[in-house]
Amino acid sequence: MKAILVNHEYCTGCHACEVACRRELGLGKGEFGIKLTEVGPFKYEDRDDGPDKWEWTWLPALTKACDMCAERTAQGKMPACVQTCQAWCLYYGEVEDLAKKMEGGSRWALLSAR
DSSP states (O other), X not given: OEEEEEETTTOOOOXXXXXXXXXXXXXXXXXXXXXXXXXXXXXXXXXXXXXXXXXXEEEEEEOTTOOOOHXXXXXXXXXXXXXXXXXXXXXXXXXXXXXXXXXXXXXXXXXXXX
């Protein structure tokens, strides 16, 4: 089974994956195959000032419209969202292989369509 692995540590919220997906699937305004959700910012009171005091995360999630770019992947290409990701935080492959890549990490999500 194929899936998309997301490393939330590096997602910058650029929305390039959303745009590429909409273009690839021919989706209209307000429709998405992958959708970014903004989480935060959260302030940690017990931490000193600096970058670790705040958390602001972007969470890409697959929607019902996602077919993992079936036409592209049948040709051996990556899904449009993975190919377009500017932060290189999306990966595509077999679930077992992607699960191995997650080992030791805490900010990963494994997503599969349907």
